[in-house]
Amino acid sequence: MKLIHESVTIELKNGTLVQGGIIGVDVAMNMHLRSVKMSLKNKDPINLDSLSIRGNNIRYIILPDSLPLDTMLIDDEPRKKAARARAGARGRGRGGPRGRGRGGPRGRGGPRGRGR
Numbered sequence: 001m002k003l004i005h006e007s008v009t010i011e012l013k014n015g016t017l018v019q020g021g022i023i024g025v026d027v028a029m030n031m032h033l034r035s036v037k038m039s040l041k042n043k044d045p046i047n048l049d050s051l052s053i054r055g056n057n058i059r060y061i062i063l064p065d066s067l068p069l070d071t072m073l074i075d076d077e078p079r080k081k082a083a084r085a086r087a088g089a090r091g092r093g094r095g096g097p098r099g100r101g102r103g104g105p106r107g108r109g110g111p112r113g114r115g116r
Contacts, residue, residue, distance in 0.1 A: 002072050003022050003025075003063075003072075004022055004023070004024070005021055005022065006021065006022055006063070006064065006067065007019065007020065007021050007022075007064060008020070008021075008022060008033075008061055008062060008063055008064070009061075009062040010031065010033075010053065010058055010060070010061050010062070011058075011059045011060040011062070012053070012057050012058060012059060013057055013058070013059045014041070014057070015040075015041040016038060016039065016040050016041065017038070017039045018033065018036060018037075018038050018039075018051065018053065019036065019037045019038075019039075020033030020034060020035055020036035020037065020048075020051065021033060021034050021035055023050070026055075028054075028055045028056075029055030029056075029058060030052065030053065030054055030055045031052070031053045031055070031058070031061075032050070032051075032052050032053075033050065033051045033052075033053070034049065034050050035049070036048040036049070036050065036051040038051065
């Protein structure tokens with residue numbers, strides 16, 4: 001969330017331009033803005049205190065030219081190491097018990113076909 005409190009311009013799919021400061025963005029790209037100036041196509045601009053935009057309505061996000069993108073795009077958070085699987089654990093590929101039935105001898109308890 002490095003762009004919080006940055007002022008951006010957003011063009012929506014219907015041609016509306018929205019200018020405001022970012023309050024928050026979620027995983028669906030929904031954006032929440034403050035101090036908004038919304039310019040609908042062929043209409044006078046409207047000033048709003050806050051506005052939420054659904055992510056699938058966004059066409060472009062225009063960032064300010066003064067933003068140092070080269071330093072912001074560097075991932076400075078340490079990577080988490082993948083947890084090692086316990087010894088002998090393998091994927092659940094083909095073969096082996098089918099996972100149905102009551103645990104009889106290997107190969108029993110699978111699907112029965114057409115009931116014959």
